[in-house]
Amino acid sequence: MITKLPISLSANPSEPGFSLLARVAAANASWTTQEFCQTTGLLKSGICTGQPECIQALSQLTGSDVRQLLASSPKQVDTKFTVLNGQQFQTRSIRKNDLSICPVCWQNDMELPGFQTYHLALRRVWLPRPLHTCMEHKVALTPLPFTGAHPELLRKLSEREDIETVKLGLNYRSGSQIVTASEYALGEKRGYQTPEGAPEGEVHFTPCTNGYEGQARHLFEVMLPQLLKLNPDLEIGQIAILYPAAFIGDELAAIATENDYSFIRTDGNSLYPRGSRLMRWLEQCAMWCCEGWKTGKPGVKNIISEGARLFHEGVVDEDAKLIFRRCLLTILWEQRDADVALDEWLGVLRSEVVYPMSTKARSLADELEVLQAFLERLGPEGDVPKMSLGDFAGMGAGLDRINLSTLHSAKGREFDVVFMCGMEEGRIPRHNASGREIREARRLFYVGFTRARLKVHLMYGANNSSRFVDELRNRLEVA
Numbered sequence: 001m002i003t004k005l006p007i008s009l010s011a012n013p014s015e016p017g018f019s020l021l022a023r024v025a026a027a028n029a030s031w032t033t034q035e036f037c038q039t040t041g042l043l044k045s046g047i048c049t050g051q052p053e054c055i056q057a058l059s060q061l062t063g064s065d066v067r068q069l070l071a072s073s074p075k076q077v078d079t080k081f082t083v084l085n086g087q088q089f090q091t092r093s094i095r096k097n098d099l100s101i102c103p104v105c106w107q108n109d110m111e112l113p114g115f116q117t118y119h120l121a122l123r124r125v126w127l128p129r130p131l132h133t134c135m136e137h138k139v140a141l142t143p144l145p146f147t148g149a150h151p152e153l154l155r156k157l158s159e160r161e162d163i164e165t166v167k168l169g170l171n172y173r174s175g176s177q178i179v180t181a182s183e184y185a186l187g188e189k190r191g192y193q194t195p196e197g198a199p200e201g202e203v204h205f206t207p208c209t210n211g212y213e214g215q216a217r218h219l220f221e222v223m224l225p226q227l228l229k230l231n232p233d234l235e236i237g238q239i240a241i242l243y244p245a246a247f248i249g250d251e252l253a254a255i256a257t258e259n260d261y262s263f264i265r266t267d268g269n270s271l272y273p274r275g276s277r278l279m280r281w282l283e284q285c286a287m288w289c290c291e292g293w294k295t296g297k298p299g300v301k302n303i304i305s306e307g308a309r310l311f312h313e314g315v316v317d318e319d320a321k322l323i324f325r326r327c328l329l330t331i332l333w334e335q336r337d338a339d340v341a342l343d344e345w346l347g348v349l350r351s352e353v354v355y356p357m358s359t360k361a362r363s364l365a366d367e368l369e370v371l372q373a374f375l376e377r378l379g380p381e382g383d384v385p386k387m388s389l390g391d392f393a394g395m396g397a398g399l400d401r402i403n404l405s406t407l408h409s410a411k412g413r414e415f416d417v418v419f420m421c422g423m424e425e426g427r428i429p430r431h432n433a434s435g436r437e438i439r440e441a442r443r444l445f446y447v448g449f450t451r452a453r454l455k456v457h458l459m460y461g462a463n464n465s466s467r468f469v470d471e472l473r474n475r476l477e478v479a
Contacts, residue, residue, distance in 0.1 A: 005040075011064040017047045017055045017073040024062055038313060038363055045366060049082055050074035169193055173414050174450055175201020181456075184475040185468060186446040202455045205473055207462040212248050215421050215459045216255035223457065224261070227417065236262070238416035240403040242448045243267075244428045248421060249404050256402065267406040271384060272374045278354070278367035279374070281306050285328075285349065286393040290338040304328060311357035311364070328353055338390035343378040345389045346371070407448040418452035423460040423469050442468060 007027045011020045018033075021044070025036035037044040040061060046054030050073040059066035076082045158165040169191060171179045176194045178201035183189050206223070208215045219241065228234060241252055246268040256263050265271075272279050284298045284306065292298050304325050308315045315321050331352050335345055350371065358364050377384050403415065407428075422428070429441035445468045449456055458469055465473075 005061065008062055010062055011059075011069055011072075013068070014072045015069075017050065017058050017069050018044075020062060020064065020069065021047050021058060041313070043363060043365055048074065049076050051076075167191075170195055171450070172198075173453055175199040175452075175454055177201040177203060178450070178452055178456055181472060181476060182446060182450050184472050185442075185449045187442055187471070199454055201452070203472075203476065204455070204457045205469065206457055206459045207465065208459055209462050211461070212251045212422060213255070215461075216252045219252070219419055219421065219459065220255050220259045220261060223419070227455075234416060236402055239419075240405060240410065240413070240415040240417070240451060241419045241421060242405055242407050242410050242451065243421045244407055244444070245422070246406055249406065252404055252421065256404075261402055263402040263404050265404045266409045267404065271377065272370055276367055276370045277310055278364065278371060281310055282346070282349065282371075283392065285332060286345070286389055289332055289336045289345070290390050290393040293333075293336055300329070300332075303332075307353075313363065314357045314359075324357070335389075338388065338393065340389045342387045342389050342392045343375060345392075346375060346378070350375075407444045410451050411447055414451055414453060416453050417455045417457070418448065419457045419459060420448050421459045423458050423466045424464045425466050426464070428466050428468065 005024065005028055007024075009020070009024050009027055011017075021036070021042070022033050025033045028036065034044055036042070037047075042057055042061070043051070043054045047058055050070070052070060055069050055073055056066050058064070059069050074082045167190075171182075171192045171194055174182065174194070176198055179192050179194050181203050183192065206218070208218050210217075224239075227239075228236075243249055243252070249265060249267045249269055253263060253265065281303070284303050287298055288300060288303060293300075307328060308321055308324060311324070315324050331349060335348060354368075354371065358368055376382055378387055403413075405413075407420075423445070425431075428445055429438045433441065445466070458472075460466060460469055
């Protein structure tokens, strides 16, 4: 951990902490601000959201006036919103290594009549690397909280003479029928093709009665058994059930449990965020303690290597890695019991491995909060008490379990078979939606549709199908 920089820069007047962070990182030859934070022990998320202790650590490292930095940095006004330069954003929308702007250009634009924040997306100084500097004002470009995609602005941007647009013509994921239907789902022709030899793919429409419970029962009691009977080689883990809202996942989870189907949830009602590296690593440790020490899956070498990467600020050399490996193996070997209470198992790993290593890894602060919140849910006053280690090990990714996910959380993923539940008017899109909200809902429908490689099943109320479903079905019938 660096406490004195080879090249130290002080904050400019009215410069936010994250702008100073980007400039100092660039001056000291760091590829990204995140890499610089890992080296120095700074917490990037805390600096981006203006946490006083993080801003103070930055000021001490750079010799800057902490009062000036605090005054010009973002301020989190409550659990949801952060204010910067008089503009209010959702705190959760702040993205690491996002697109960047020049803060001086921003301030100048804000003084123009009729200015709106999204106009910044068309500025020449909006670039995808946080370490670039504004050529006009000689200050580092800084990340701006992301408030939603604006495809129409990207189209305008692509029309500029100094921007080259590269259109991708092949869809390597989905079958040919699914790719063709996806353009109908999106409502515009993009000319996507499938590579030679791609499967044809199938699209099915399934109206149901009795609300979301009726859809869930028909799926788990009729459709899934038939699917697995006709496709005996299909892996359960290659099946996804997608839906527009997490409460629909609650209904699906209840019926899945009733019918003895194992599943993993990646929506807002999952036990913990599936994006947490620490929790995914603990899942691997749990699987090893249950059966992995016998089967070699997951491999202990992989667990040790991933742990060393996770706690890299403490595992800085071979000696430290040897100590970490011995400590971890000793704890895991002593905790090989699938029936042990999960809070007890996690408590041992937290006190013997996670916390000692985390004292040297400030970048794991958010991960520790996730672990603590999960432990509170496991406690006597929590909503999931008496969970065993075996239950936790069964939640690991890549196991033979059905995937339950919101459409949002499914972005970037792919499955052999996708069931899209709740595809109804009033849900996607919602009632009285604006033009922009309808376009966003259509793109979300398209995202879910194109997660499938082989089969897509659209499920909806018998008398309330979404307009997107109706358009798709009508286009396919004509074709």
